Amino acid sequence: MDIxxxxxxxxxxxxxxxxxxxxxxxxxxxxxxLIYGILRFSNFAHGDTMxxxxxxxxxxTWALQGWGVSLGPLPTALLALPFGILGCxxxxxxxxxLVYRFYRAQxxxxxxLVIVSMGVMFVYNGVVRFVIGxxxxxxxxxxxxxxxxxxxxxxxxxxxxxxxxxxxxxTVVTAVxxxxxxxxxxxxxxxxxxxRAYSDNEDLALxxxxxxxxxxxxxxxxxxxxxxxxxxxxxxxxxxxxxxYFQLLxxxxxxxxxxxxGSPVGAIAGGFVIAFSEVxxxxxxxxxxxxxxxxxxxPDSLLQLLGTDYKFAVSFxxLVIVLLIRPTGLFxxxxx
Amino acid sequence: MKKFLLATALTGLGAMTAQAASHSEMVxxxxxxxxxxxxxxxxPAMADSGEMALAEVNEAGGIxxxxxxxAVRGDGTCxxxxxxxxxxxxxxxxxxxxxxxxxxxxxATGAVLTNVSLPNGILQISPSATSPGLSSIEDxxxxxxxxxxxxxxxxxxxxxxxxxxxxxxxxxxxxxxxxSGLASSFQQAFEAAGGSVTLSASHEDGxxxxxxxxxxxxxxxxxxxxxxxxxxxGGSGVIQAALDTGAFETFVLPDGMIGTALENxxxxxxxxxxxxxxSVENERGDEFLAMAEAAGFDGTSVYxxxxxxxxxxxxxxxxxxxxTNGADAAAKVMExxxxxxxxIYAGELAKAIELIAAGTDIDYVGASSVELIExxxxxxxxxxxxxxxxxxxxxxxx
Numbered sequence: 001m002d003i004x005x006x007x008x009x010x011x012x013x014x015x016x017x018x019x020x021x022x023x024x025x026x027x028x029x030x031x032x033x034l035i036y037g038i039l040r041f042s043n044f045a046h047g048d049t050m051x052x053x054x055x056x057x058x059x060x061t062w063a064l065q066g067w068g069v070s071l072g073p074l075p076t077a078l079l080a081l082p083f084g085i086l087g088c089x090x091x092x093x094x095x096x097x098l099v100y101r102f103y104r105a106q107x108x109x110x111x112x113l114v115i116v117s118m119g120v121m122f123v124y125n126g127v128v129r130f131v132i133g134x135x136x137x138x139x140x141x142x143x144x145x146x147x148x149x150x151x152x153x154x155x156x157x158x159x160x161x162x163x164x165x166x167x168x169x170x171t172v173v174t175a176v177x178x179x180x181x182x183x184x185x186x187x188x189x190x191x192x193x194x195x196r197a198y199s200d201n202e203d204l205a206l207x208x209x210x211x212x213x214x215x216x217x218x219x220x221x222x223x224x225x226x227x228x229x230x231x232x233x234x235x236x237x238x239x240x241x242x243x244x245y246f247q248l249l250x251x252x253x254x255x256x257x258x259x260x261x262g263s264p265v266g267a268i269a270g271g272f273v274i275a276f277s278e279v280x281x282x283x284x285x286x287x288x289x290x291x292x293x294x295x296x297x298x299p300d301s302l303l304q305l306l307g308t309d310y311k312f313a314v315s316f317x318x319l320v321i322v323l324l325i326r327p328t329g330l331f332x333x334x335x336x
Numbered sequence: 337m338k339k340f341l342l343a344t345a346l347t348g349l350g351a352m353t354a355q356a357a358s359h360s361e362m363v364x365x366x367x368x369x370x371x372x373x374x375x376x377x378x379x380p381a382m383a384d385s386g387e388m389a390l391a392e393v394n395e396a397g398g399i400x401x402x403x404x405x406x407a408v409r410g411d412g413t414c415x416x417x418x419x420x421x422x423x424x425x426x427x428x429x430x431x432x433x434x435x436x437x438x439x440x441x442x443x444a445t446g447a448v449l450t451n452v453s454l455p456n457g458i459l460q461i462s463p464s465a466t467s468p469g470l471s472s473i474e475d476x477x478x479x480x481x482x483x484x485x486x487x488x489x490x491x492x493x494x495x496x497x498x499x500x501x502x503x504x505x506x507x508x509x510x511x512x513x514x515x516s517g518l519a520s521s522f523q524q525a526f527e528a529a530g531g532s533v534t535l536s537a538s539h540e541d542g543x544x545x546x547x548x549x550x551x552x553x554x555x556x557x558x559x560x561x562x563x564x565x566x567x568x569x570g571g572s573g574v575i576q577a578a579l580d581t582g583a584f585e586t587f588v589l590p591d592g593m594i595g596t597a598l599e600n601x602x603x604x605x606x607x608x609x610x611x612x613x614x615s616v617e618n619e620r621g622d623e624f625l626a627m628a629e630a631a632g633f634d635g636t637s638v639y640x641x642x643x644x645x646x647x648x649x650x651x652x653x654x655x656x657x658x659x660t661n662g663a664d665a666a667a668k669v670m671e672x673x674x675x676x677x678x679x680i681y682a683g684e685l686a687k688a689i690e691l692i693a694a695g696t697d698i699d700y701v702g703a704s705s706v707e708l709i710e711x712x713x714x715x716x717x718x719x720x721x722x723x724x725x726x727x728x729x730x731x732x733x734x
Contacts, residue, residue, distance in 0.1 A: 238544040
């Protein structure tokens with residue numbers, strides 16, 4: 001019984017939140033990694049691209065809610081998601097046409113593109129704040145819980161409860177579907193293969209007749225889709241506030257680099273590594289230990305490695321360790 | 337060209353003299369409240385309330401032989417002391433205010449006092465700053481507050497919790513002057529009364545997710561969670577995360593958490609949670625509420641009454657001192673606010689001005705039953721609040 005209780009506490013406070021957070025990070029990191037692999041620069045505007053996609057989704061969600069459209073137990077935002085993706089696609093294609101294409105034609109060094117993306121980041125940042133404001137926005141509706149703590153306790157009779165929010169379940173399911181589709185696209189379709197060829201060796205790809213502008217466009221479309229899905233899921237699960245998306249940039253980049261820049265599998269693994277470290281290191285393990293250890297060994301302290309204020313520091317530390325020991329990341333990406 | 341320049345300069349000069357002339361017939365009072373920031377839902381009612389007192393004085397013919405009063409608003413943001421200082425500086429130097437009503441939060445209030453009010457020698461009354469630190473701050477007698485120090489609130493909160501048979505709580509506080517001040521005064525009082533605090537942890541406002549903070553609080557355990565925070569900010573986020581993970585069901589809510597936003601956010605999900613906010617039973621409190629309704633704001637909003645009283649005391653003390661000078665007016669505040677004298681309730685400012693002009697002593701009671709103790713702060717009456725069927729209700733006074 002004690003072991004079960006310990007497991008439930010662990011699941012409630014560590015496993016479930018970390019899995020949901022990891023899935024959101026993985027989707028974000030996939031976008032970063034795709035750009036790095038194909039366009040060959042670190043896109044600092046990615047966090048704000050997520051914010052923009054989520055913002056369009058929220059605006060459409062509000063319109064749908066205003067018309068009385070709903071998905072029953074599921075959040076209306078799912079219905080609005082395709083519109084958010086379209087809006088985000090339009091934005092990134094426009095940016096590519098106006099900004100990045102100019103620098104691509106000049107064949108500038110990647111570091112210049114990084115700085116350019118920072119400028120784009122500030123513009124996106126301003127646009128989002130201008131349209132929707134800098135405050136918290138609530139747009140989640142439908143059932144809040146798949147299973148609430150109270151129901152779980154009544155169902156199992158355990159002392160500890162386990163709550164799973166609808167948005168957490170939704171995050172994981174959507175992430176799995178999105179990732180599966182992405183991998184199928186990259187590995188099985190002609191366009192996907194041409195993208196990978198372009199990523200491996202640009203000159204060889206050009207020689208074999210691959211149209212670079214088409215590859216770049218499709219990359220942006222994929223990135224917009226991933227960013228909007230990640231941004232909307234994060235906003236649904238937590239809350240939508242433009243500034244938190246900007247802050248999200250650090251864990252997202254840490255995920256992509258830990259996994260290996262340019263490697264899609266690595267991005268996913270990296271997302272979960274970062275999420276589990278952030279949650280695990282800042283969690284106070286006292287309650288779990290109380291259930292598992294005999295009474296005599298019960299700890300007085302909280303068994304917390306780092307205060308919750310240092311959450312962001314965790315991704316930093318992991319980033320530094322990975323860059324020192326294994327600069328190519330876990331899955332042999334490109335070294336930074 | 338020369339003529340043109342000369343003409344422009346002359347016109348400018350003329351405008352300035354005209355402005356100076358209009359200044360002398362006006363007394364301006366700066367209202368610095370957190371119109372944006374973590375307490376933004378409370379600020380409008382407070383400002384309206386202060387301006388209502390000001391309008392009442394003007395209707396009565398103003399102070400000091402017909403000098404009209406005018407309010408100038410400034411955004412103190414609550415959280416950003418530098419922004420509050422800048423706003424106060426602007427009000428004093430460019431608008432020429434003679435007194436400041438504000439600021440809203442303790443950190444901003446201390447900053448405005450030290451950097452602006454003190455050097456310029458003007459009277460400052462805060463309706464809502466509660467940090468114990470402000471009791472001992474150097475103020476040359478220029479600073480008063482209508483809210484009691486949190487040292488008192490900590491004791492009251494400890495009392496209320498103990499009376500409900502809860503002797504083990506976890507505490508989370510917003511990481512600023514108000515939060516840490518109240519958290520430590522509460523912990524002292526609670527432990528002295530025989531209770532124990534399992535963990536006192538800070539939280540940062542404005543984060544997307546508080547599940548990590550709630551995780552460690554849940555690990556520490558306790559029968560209730562004391563949330564010393566702001567209802568428009570992290571405070572609500574913490575409660576949401578605690579409800580989602582089932583970590584706590586009962587919350588103790590001090591003044592920063594009492595607000596209609598709490599009812600909107602959680603409703604009956606937190607039935608049985610309780611707390612307190614500064615408020616004294618006032619036999620004529622309904623009159624203020626009716627006045628507020630007529631003026632178009634919610635008189636029950638936290639610190640709205642105190643804002644009315646702050647403005648009333650600022651203007652009455654100037655009337656009593658016979659000058660708008662900060663030090664002169666400040667010397668009269670305690671005398672007006674406390675017995676002996678004829679009791680003055682909200683809505684009776686015209687009568688108060690007459691009595692002062694006639695040289696009769698008054699005891700200003702106002703909307704919030706003002707009773708000031710040294711060094712110029714409210715003696716500290718609290719209303720005990722409880723969440724019942726999704727509504728916050730006052731269930732008693734202490």
